[in-house]
Amino acid sequence: VGKELCLGMDFGTSGARYALIDKQGTIHAQGKREYPLYMREETMDWVRSWKTTLFLLLKDVPAHLRSLIKSISIDGTSATTLIIDSNTGEPLWKPLLYNESFPDALPIVKSIAPSTHTADWLLWLLHGKLGVSDYNNALKVGYDPELESYPPWLLSQPYSRLLPSVRAPGTSIDYLKEEIRMQFGFPKDCVVCTGTTDSVAAFLAARATEPGKAVTSLGSTLAIKLLSTSRIEDARFGVYSHRLHDKWLVGGASNTGGAVLRQIFTDEELEELSKKIDPMEASPLDYYPLQAVGERFPEADPMMAPRLHPRPESDVEYLHGILESIARIEAKAYKLLKDLGATPVQEVFTAGGGSKNEKWMKIRERVLGLPVSRATQTEAAYGAALLALRGVQQNL
Ligand code: ADP
Structure with a gap:
């Protein structure tokens, strides 16, 4: 056989x-x-x-x-x-x-x-x-x-x-x-x-086959994709849906993400600094990390300015604040999809260069209030x- x-x-x-x-x-x-x-x-x-x-x-x-x-x-x-x-x-x-x-x-x-x-x-x-x-x-x-x-x-x-x-x-x-x-x-x-x-194809790779399962891609930008029983379209936020057999794959992309991290820290620094972060503690720093002016999703504002100040003395605190702020944008993104009528998110798989950061995963679990893990397969x-x-x- x-x-x-x-x-x-x-x-x-x-x-x-x-x-x-x-x-x-x-x-x-x-x-x-x-x-x-x-x-x-x-x-x-x-x-x-x-x-x-x-x-x-x-x-x-x-x-x-x-x-x-x-x-x-x-x-x-x-x-x-x-x-x-x-x-x-x-x-x-x-x-x-x-x-x-x-x-x-x-x-x-x-x-x-x-x-x-x-x-x-x-x-x-x-x-x-x-x-x-x-x-x-x-x-x-x-x-x-x-x-x-x-x-x-x-x-x-x-x-x-x-x-x-x-x-x-x-x-x-x-x-x-x-x-x-x-x-x-x-x-x-x-x-x-x-x-x-x-x-x-990259979403399919993660095998998130139930409505409410989602994939966050933490690459140069932050992109989310959520499997939903309903179709969502909203041009203001650049949100649209692909059909996937009897369900809909709802997606949106923010301009925040890893590119900003790379402007401030090397990948080695990211790893070293991350080790010292306590992910159970909420960072009080409130940023909106962007590479350039303008955001589309989850806030549609072409004039939005990057917000990365004040910068604390400690780089660990700074990185913690940035990762926490990106996590809040991610949470807001899923909330927006729900408000637009999508199936509420229940579990998040992660792809992209940021997915190897375990501390960030813990921060995101706390901020999103959901199970977050790394996707086993991410290749399209x-x-x-x-x-x-x-x-x-x-x-x-
Ligand atoms: P692209 O969208 O360019 O394909 P990748 O999926 O290759 O991006 O991810 C690259 C991004 O991952 C970089 O912008 C970098 O800042 C980020 N990154 C790399 N290592 C880490 C880390 N340890 N923690 C958080 N982000 C990281």
Whole structure:
């Protein structure tokens, strides 16, 4: 009796990763590739770079495990789009990256050619069926995951026939193309499944599957994601929801976070100073740590100034005050989601560089009044592998 494995791949901003898991979620192999630098007419040829990386990752998966892979899924940065030829699937233009604004010439191209997301396009390379997406990637195209359709204004456009057909993330699309299967030694019944965006995949990795479970990401900024039975949208705070099967993933991001800590302390200092903090004691210092002017969530105030004064003599007290203040912002963020109608938070998993700070975790437990722990898995590739697993389990 052979094991059955599922492959997830994450195409992030700086590189791509893969994770290979079994039905229990145990990792059997994982790896990473930086994007190769291919230039074309003095700009980065992302399409070629992604495509090369996809096949490098397939080759990186140990050969003896490839024959056990039953399904594959991919996540990618959500707002990165590609304009492709509706007959051949080949890109007609360089991709619009998640952080780029729309060039003037493109609306014309857009009116004749379909757009697709990185994850969709890479999955297409594997299964060969054009025009399939998932409702997380399609959200920014205008797809309404609640009504399960595009809005009427979009459907009445001349190019509406080019809009991708949308499925739930982790739905099997088709079998892996024969030539790829033969080349890499994947089994005949290996299916390719719809993916999701990188941030949804990272949430899935934490396996917070019940409403009320949340993930706080303490990276350069502070981002929270909460699984809710109701959908919340509020443009003032930049709060919106992704659909996740029968639930909603509500999210918001504050400008506070680790970047401010790094401006004041080195990572080594953070570790040393943290050791001396008594997390059971509330710090009276009240800051609003920001790198620059302006906050969006949980307070919408583009003019908000960073507040990091007065600075006490003791660096331990200073750091305690900053960590405690960020924890209060986190608590306020969860409170705001509740006030907007989301399922109240019950338990918080933590991801990102700040998650290794045990003292901060204790401070946050006290301030939030909730169990807080470090997420076991935080890699988006692991979340994509869980979607691949979902895809085979629904096939059975
Ligand atoms: P990014 O959002 O850039 O991917 P990471 O998840 O890599 O961020 O986290 C980096 C952040 O973690 C840095 O801004 C740093 O201040 C913070 N960090 C690193 N070590 C600690 C620590 N011991 N305690 C708190 N924060 C830390």
